[in-house]
């Protein structure tokens with residue numbers, strides 16, 4: 001251990017390397033020319049038990065660029081597969097390096113991964129690098145998601161590399177340090193299944209259970225329980241996404257983490273005006289990953305996970321399929337129950353009444369018809385503000401008020417619940433784009449930093465309306481790009 005290492009407080013203890021060989025390739029990051037630290041998440045560093053305050057920026061830049069590694073790191077690229085827009089491919093970390101599993105002071109185990117850190121054997125035609133814009137985008141949105149209460153990977157640091165990456169144009173290169181509960185994906189299981197090596201598959205499943213769901217180790221049917229638990233985590237996750245108007249954009253099976261965290265922020269975006277068909281990603285021409293299609297796709301991805309797990313469910317394939325179908329058969333009703341519960345919270349409905357589903361549905365229909373802003377409509381309701389001008393809305397509002405008065409608890413509790421469920425501030429695309437452009441084009445991080453700070457307390461009513469105003473027509477962002 002070097003002096004800097006022991007001072008920083010790394011506690012690497014990596015178990016992934018105990019998996020069979022095909023799951024990873026040991027490889028170091030490719031050093032970069034001139035690393036400069038541009039973002040450092042001090043609050044997250046504290047949670048991780050890392051002391052970075054007294055480390056010079058130049059050393060931090062070397063560290064988070066992958067130029068100088070912590071001694072106990074065991075850098076590797078993970079192998080995985082995935083269904084991308086429905087088509088199967090063998091994949092892997094083409095431009096990311098897992099430095100290792102770090103133990104936090106709370107006893108949690110997190111992956112520390114560099115993204116944009118150079119080519120690996122899985123890079124195919126890619127250059128192994130990342131551009132600054134998309135890495136800052138992942139930083140700001142993942143941290144906003146965390147503050148919004150959504151399970152997500154976190155962002156610890158961004159460094160610029162001093163190198164240019166060639167995309168449609170020449171862009172500044174960057175490396176993001178990502179912190180995750182793990183990087184095991186549905187696609188990791190598909191990869192294991194494709195190997196047709198049941199020992200390897202079982203090793204992966206046992207690793208996932210030990211890491212994320214240790215209570216299942218005692219179960220008589222641990223792999224069926226694994227499938228069911230992952231299903232429930234995904235239902236919880238997608239319900240959160242729908243609550244805040246988030247659209248992941250690339251819900252390929254390689255971008256779905258077994259832990260239930262949101263992972264791989266690419267062309268993701270938040271909806272302004274409510275429309276269930278909203279799609280931003282330039283590569284999603286068919287709307288496969290549209291806002292309201294996300295639960296369906298989560299179910300589709302879980303079916304791919306179930307297929308991969310079949311050999312572990314039962315030695316007899318017919319029996320195995322039957323078990324998998326029994327579990328997945330519960331997806332729709334569990335999702336509906338979850339979603340309805342979430343929407344009840346958004347409207348302060350503190351008991352379950354049969355009239356709730358139509359009441360919710362009619363509001364959403366009205367919002368869609370009128371292009372109402374998703375975030376601001378629910379926030380206004382939470383603040384006790386009402387649009388009295390539209391007769392249709394006024395009629396709905398009267399019925400809602402009547403329903404609220406039937407709550408078993410005092411009114412203020414309903415509004416308090418709503419204020420905790422309906423954020424005032426989300427990372428609106430036009431603002432994110434503005435912040436990224438200033439940083440990328442002019443090296444001006446002030447807009448970015450101000451936005452990051454505001455997004456850290458999304459349920460507080462802001463003093464100024466600067467961050468809550470929907471985009472003007474000329475500010476509207478219609479498309480987002482992977483920009484890998």
Ligand code: AMP
Nearest residue numbers: 091092093094095123126127128129484
């Ligand atoms: P993503 O769309 O970022 O989830 O990436 C899909 C796959 O392509 C992953 O296996 C990535 O590692 C790989 N990939 C994306 N961009 C690059 C790049 N610039 N160089 C190498 N591999 C890449």
Ligand code: MG
Nearest residue numbers: 254255263264
């Ligand atoms: Mg990915």
